[in-house]
Amino acid sequence: MKYLFEIVCVLLIIGIFVLTQVVGNQFYFFIGFVILQYMVLATAWNILGGYGGYVNFGSAGFLATGAYTSVALINFLDIGLVEQIIAGGAIAGLLGFVTGYLTLRLRGVYFAIATLALAIILETVVAHWDYVGGAAGTSILPKRKPELFDIMVVDRKTGIFANYKEFLFFLMGTVAIISVWIARYIENSKLGRGLNAIKDSEEAAECMGVPTLRLKLIATTISGAMMGVAGAPLASYLTFIDPLSAFNLEYAVNAIAMPMIGGTVSWMGPVIGALLLGTAQQVSSLWIQSELNLLIVGVLLVIFVIIAPEGIVGWFRKSRKGSRG
């Protein structure tokens, strides 16, 4: 069936909606949000990193761009969550485009180093920007009784969602599924094949008439926008934001570790990586300290990169191929 995947996506979104209505324990939505956020981040990273072979170390910077775009717009216009997500994605996408434009004519390593640089510059700028809280941070009170197209979205009695945790979980779930759909679409499109050619040999791709710079710019823009979308609801989720939480090292590391461990060649890799690592980290953070948690992620990343470069997906495919003959 041609649209099987799309139907599954829609069913999943409906499923997530049903979950928010049925499950009473808010804790699941609280940790579920983080796992879904990681799924968006990892999928976004993989579009450029996995398909195109360009490493982005500054994922936290793009995510924080989304988050702080929201904060600035909440302060300025008091806009709702959906608008925040759109605005955060737009600004982070623009940032991705500019970064790509400045560095992508060079070798891939310079893009990687530039993205690292970018995250630090942004963090310094945000720490000095008092309008969004500066280094000390600021608390964000979610809008009371938000409405979307005249429908009450969050209200204990009359809203679609009883509280913000459910609404945020539903939003992030929808965003995650759309992101995965986009990644899968790119993978099978001309863009994806072009990026793959760039990854194998940029010079050869160029010679064969692949518009390398244009494809890379499209990929950085999409990837950046998706990271911004993942970050935009962060302030509402935490109800507080400071540079430390927005530019958290965990984001930068997980954005790379999840696709690398899951497998970078397919859209499934980041999904599997985010589900496994994200769940493991969220659950284990209940009883082991977060540093130890991060250390485990780092060690796993190194081990996978050395021993299983194709990640879990590649490992699975190989064993399937082997059993066939």
Add this chain to the structure above:
Amino acid sequence: MAIFIDLLLNALVIGILLGGFYAALSIGLSITFGLLDVVNIAHPTLLILGAFIAFFLNSTWGIDPVLAGLIATPLFFAIGWVIYQIYYNAFEKSGAESLRGLAFFFGLLFIIEVGLIIQFGVDHRLVEAWYIGESANIVIGSEIDVAIPYRLLVAFVVAVAATLAIQVYLTRTFFGRAVRAVAQDMMALRLMGVDPIKVKRIAFAMGVATAGIGGALMIIVLPIEPSVGRLYIGNVFAIVVLGGLGSISGTLLAAIIIGIAESIVATFFGPSWSPAVSFGILLAVLALRPEGLFGKTAGAH
């Protein structure tokens, strides 16, 4: 006006001293990234490891930090040896170094940093030595007073000495020339009967070994906590790229330029802006003149 000149002179002097210190931090990367083309983004974190080893030796046995750095150097040589061995076998041999190699060094950076946080906590650590805390004052006229902190002076002298020693080693000795030959044409070296991998392994280990002494200088100059390593990524890469990849004297000059820029920004805008300076310079150099100020073409190859 006199106040302005006073501030500017102070900023310039501090900037030059800082620059020499930055050269010591970047020289290892100039070898590993500039000459050998191994993108060792874990270098700044290895420096932090060096700083913490100096801190440990200093606080436990009261060893002078510079001496502690020298003691740690062979250890770092061994670490570098092992890292290159893994890197070569896992990535370089199969030609898969770009994406996975970067992820490898990123993971390494991360493991060291988090390991240090678990071991030492997130507090700032410092070392004790007779030259820390004092400064020499040079008074010119009645209003101009240039203060030179001894800690920066010591770091500057050791750093410049180490940089010059490496420069002489690379240009005057047989092995040094072999390292530069690897950078130029690996195939030719192989045809001459030299094993380029062996040369690269030793050179990489040398580059990492500088993190022992560099880290010690770091904790002499300022208090250190595990995560500051990432701030120095911009610094050291900006210097190595600006200096022209692999040029040791270019590295020294670029380090002094960045040192002065940071010091002037810190004096007139506040020290919390200084991380943005080197990163900003790095981005500008990458966008405008990727071959660096003094170097060979680094662009698309």
